[in-house]
Structure formats: structure tokens, C-alpha cells
Amino acid sequence: MDCSDSFGKGVEVTMTRKKKTKIKKSAEDIVLDLFIYTILAAITIVTLYPMWYVVVASITNSTELIKDPGLMIWPDEIALGSYRMVFQNAKVLRGFRNSFIILGLSVPYNVVMTLFTGYFMAKEKMMWKKPIVWMMLLTMYFGGGLIPAYLNIKDLGLYNTLWALIIPGGVSVYNAIICRTSIQAIPDSLRESAYLDGANDIQVMFKIVVPLIKATLAVLALYYGVAHWNNWMAATIYLKENELMPIQNVLRAVLMANQQLMESGGDDYNEYAETIKYATIIVSTAPILCIYPFLQKYFVKGALIGAVKG
Numbered sequence: 001m002d003c004s005d006s007f008g009k010g011v012e013v014t015m016t017r018k019k020k021t022k023i024k025k026s027a028e029d030i031v032l033d034l035f036i037y038t039i040l041a042a043i044t045i046v047t048l049y050p051m052w053y054v055v056v057a058s059i060t061n062s063t064e065l066i067k068d069p070g071l072m073i074w075p076d077e078i079a080l081g082s083y084r085m086v087f088q089n090a091k092v093l094r095g096f097r098n099s100f101i102i103l104g105l106s107v108p109y110n111v112v113m114t115l116f117t118g119y120f121m122a123k124e125k126m127m128w129k130k131p132i133v134w135m136m137l138l139t140m141y142f143g144g145g146l147i148p149a150y151l152n153i154k155d156l157g158l159y160n161t162l163w164a165l166i167i168p169g170g171v172s173v174y175n176a177i178i179c180r181t182s183i184q185a186i187p188d189s190l191r192e193s194a195y196l197d198g199a200n201d202i203q204v205m206f207k208i209v210v211p212l213i214k215a216t217l218a219v220l221a222l223y224y225g226v227a228h229w230n231n232w233m234a235a236t237i238y239l240k241e242n243e244l245m246p247i248q249n250v251l252r253a254v255l256m257a258n259q260q261l262m263e264s265g266g267d268d269y270n271e272y273a274e275t276i277k278y279a280t281i282i283v284s285t286a287p288i289l290c291i292y293p294f295l296q297k298y299f300v301k302g303a304l305i306g307a308v309k310g
Helices: 003-021 027-058 062-067 081-088 090-122 129-141 146-155 173-184 188-196 201-212 214-230 233-238 247-256 267-271 276-305
Strands: none
Touching: 027 276, 081 090, 081 276, 090 129, 090 173, 090 201, 090 214, 090 247, 090 276, 129 173, 146 233, 173 214, 188 201, 201 214, 214 247, 214 276, 233 247, 247 276
């Protein structure tokens, strides 16, 4: 028997088996798929519509918005006056400046401190490791309270400064656990070979560990950045001057009383009194929405690599 004939028959059998493995959907399966897709589409619409409503309301005339506050798909007439008034307001601009200063200083500080903490927790032979780790874990469940924290901030001279929003929250224990788990996934042979070549822990951490856990560090930076961006409570407690307030506190003031946003009320203010709060929401949310796509490719990978194991 010719080898080419046997080879041809083998290919035909393989292709026949592949064709047989293709399962044809029944009518019940098709109906079930349509039902599932319909439910998912409805959930998507219910989830996205509130955000779309805020966008549409921010470019709608205030009179039209008050007259017809129900379902809105697109405004009859686009009005951008609320955005003009937001960007002309000094409080909003100062709020953005303060928020960007806080992010620029706190996120690198948080990531570096979390990296050191995670490396310490991942290293096997460390003096007093277990009691220190237990004390760190204890802070996840028990806190000293608001009054001791306020007194510490005041005694340290951080009260009414932006440092009160940066230094105290240096490390999140939960994020440190994620970082530790990611470091533990690195083969021990890489670190041991570096030690044999004369490297110390600092060199091992920055030349071996950091390049291998970039995805996790990007996710931690996103976690810390969103937390700082949305943290209005600490600024309310530790800051008393309006010039130091971050953008979220300005936003809160707008939502509670529009008069606190504008320097003076007038015809323009009355015209955009209702839509200006929606415009402020969009303006304050836009930076995070712009940053997220650049970190999205690291998000799933980093979150899975640094997932907390049982």
C-alpha cells in the first residue's frame, strides 16, 4: 500500500471527525441564546443610561430640563454654557489643581510603599515577620477611630495641608497582600541566582521583581488613584481652607448648594442652575475615564496575577 494513500486517508478521517464534532444548535438552544442576549442587553442599557443621562443633561438648557425631567435620549438644542461657567469658575480650577497635586505625589508614594511591604511579606526568612504581618492584618479589621487620627494629624503639623491627604494613607494592607501574592508567583530560582551573583534585596526588587510584576503595579496605581480621586471625606475633616479643597469637595458643594460654586448669581447662573451640576460631574469624572483605557490592558492580567489565594 502506498504511503501517500494512507496519509490521504488519514487526513480525510481527521477532517470527517472534525465535521462530526460540530454540534448543530436546536431550536430550544437558539431561543435560550436569544433570551440570554436580551437580558444582557437590558442590563447593559440599565447600567449605561444613567451615565448617558448625565451627559445629555449637562448639554441641555436648564429650562428644558426642568420642564421635561423624564427620559432623555438627546437634547432638542445643545447648550454648552454650563461647561463654560464651570471652567470659568476659580474654585473648580483650584480643585483640579489640588487633586492633580495629590495624585502626582500620593500614587508613586503609595505604589513604592506597597512594593516594599509586599516584598517583605513575600520574603520567607525575615526576622519578626509573623508578628509584624499579624499586626498589619489587624489594622484591616480594627482602627483607632476618627478622633485619634485627627489628633495625630494635628500634632504632626499636617492639619490644613495637602500632606494630610497623602502621608497617612501610605499603604493599603489589602493591596500589599495582592502585591505579595504577585511576588510569590515569581520562581525562587531567579532571586536565588541573583543572590549568588552578589545582588542585595534592593537590587533584586527593582531589577528582577519590578519588571515581572509591572501589570500588578499598574493595577495598584489605578486602585490608589481612584481612591484618592474620590476621597472627599478626609479633605472635609483635615482641611479648612477652600483654596486647598480637591475637586470632589467642590463637586459635593455644587450638588448640595449651587450657590457655593459660582462667585455671584445672575441671569447666566439662573439659566444654567440645574445643568451646571451635571456638567461638573462630567468634568470631575473625565480624567479617570481618560486614564483607564491606558491601564486597561494591565488590569485583568495584574488583578489575576495578584489575586489573593485561599
